[in-house]
Amino acid sequence: xxxxxxxxxxxxxxxxxxxxxxxxxxxxxxxxxxxxxxxxxxxxxxxxxxxxxxxxxxxxxxxxxxxxxxxxxxxxxxxxxxxxxxxxxxxxxxxxxxxxxxxxxxxxxxxxxxxxxxxxxxxxxxxxxxxxxxxxxxxxxxxxxxxxxxxxxxxxxxxxxxxxxxxxxxxxxxxxxxxxxxxxxxxxxxxxxxxxxxxxxxxxxxxxxxxxxxxxxxxxxxxxxxxxxxxxxxxxxxxxxxxxxxxxxxxxxxxxxxxxxxxxxxxxxxxxxxxxxxxxxxxxxxx
Ligand SMILES: Nc1nc2c(c(=O)[nH]1)N[C@@H](CN(C=O)c1ccc(C(=O)N[C@@H](CCC(=O)O)C(=O)O)cc1)CN2
Numbered sequence: 001x002x003x004x005x006x007x008x009x010x011x012x013x014x015x016x017x018x019x020x021x022x023x024x025x026x027x028x029x030x031x032x033x034x035x036x037x038x039x040x041x042x043x044x045x046x047x048x049x050x051x052x053x054x055x056x057x058x059x060x061x062x063x064x065x066x067x068x069x070x071x072x073x074x075x076x077x078x079x080x081x082x083x084x085x086x087x088x089x090x091x092x093x094x095x096x097x098x099x100x101x102x103x104x105x106x107x108x109x110x111x112x113x114x115x116x117x118x119x120x121x122x123x124x125x126x127x128x129x130x131x132x133x134x135x136x137x138x139x140x141x142x143x144x145x146x147x148x149x150x151x152x153x154x155x156x157x158x159x160x161x162x163x164x165x166x167x168x169x170x171x172x173x174x175x176x177x178x179x180x181x182x183x184x185x186x187x188x189x190x191x192x193x194x195x196x197x198x199x200x201x202x203x204x205x206x207x208x209x210x211x212x213x214x215x216x217x218x219x220x221x222x223x224x225x226x227x228x229x230x231x232x233x234x235x236x237x238x239x240x241x242x243x244x245x246x247x248x249x250x251x252x253x254x255x256x257x258x259x260x261x262x263x264x265x266x267x268x269x270x271x272x273x274x275x276x277x278x279x280x281x282x283x284x285x286x287x
Contacts (some may be wrong), residue, residue: 145267
């Protein structure tokens with residue numbers, strides 16, 4: 001059986017570190033880091049994530065302010081709110097929970113956030129910084145996945161990492177981080193020919209495609225480290241259950257180490273969001 005990479009344990013360690021660093025920050029600057037969380041509409045999953053972000057922020061001593069907007073809100077009103085938050089000196093981090101309702105332009109909203117306050121790391125300038133190895137704010141889920149890999153593997157140098165999925169939020173930044181860690185990186189996606197045979201070559205396999213239990217044991221090299229970023233809902237005997245992009249039951253018999261869903265990458269996302277908020281506050285104080 002594979003070693004289980006426990007996201008609850010690793011994220012708790014990170015949150016403890018952030019809480020200690022927040023105390024130091026407050027003592028040094030006499031202010032509290034502030035995070036603005038913008039939620040548009042009533043998507044139930046987004047409501048859960050936002051609630052968890054606000055709760056965790058409070059636990060580590062970060063002041064969080066939630067802005068809830070109607071699903072029909074106009075692009076202009078949303079842009080105006082972001083502009084207001086950009087100008088607020090008490091707000092060091094801003095995030096707009098995704099996905100947004102279809103009538104809104106996600107790229108425009110993300111790029112309206114000041115890059116220095118973009119704690120999701122989705123702004124074009126932060127994306128460019130990551131791609132070119134310059135300092136910036138790094139997306140939370142890939143950052144959390146890298147922490148898990150570093151705690152599991154002694155050295156990532158020269159390992160073949162295969163990333164399934166090419167989203168801007170996970171797949172592309174994950175590939176950039178793996179490249180920075182000196183992995184040999186392959187990205188596969190819906191148009192790749194024979195995905196399974198490419199995945200079977202991976203020492204590190206990252207599944208971030210949003211397709212329930214897509215990866216089965218036949219896709220995995222014995223001993224590989226598997227990071228499952230997917231969060232899908234399945235109904236089992238009428239009961240709603242979360243599962244990943246990886247078929248945990250079969251893959252955990254072949255892999256060397258694996259993240260579960262839930263309790264894997266998900267908790268790391270929120271811990272890294274708060275680490276990014278503190279990083280943003282520190283950078284703004286020294287600017
Ligand atoms: N603005 C953003 N929007 C979205 C992001 C993001 O990073 N920034 N990522 C996802 C959703 N997400 C955070 O927002 C997120 C998803 C899952 C978890 C998590 O802890 N999952 C738990 C299970 C939770 C449950 O019971 O439903 C787990 O995997 O153990 C945290 C954050 C899309 N949108």
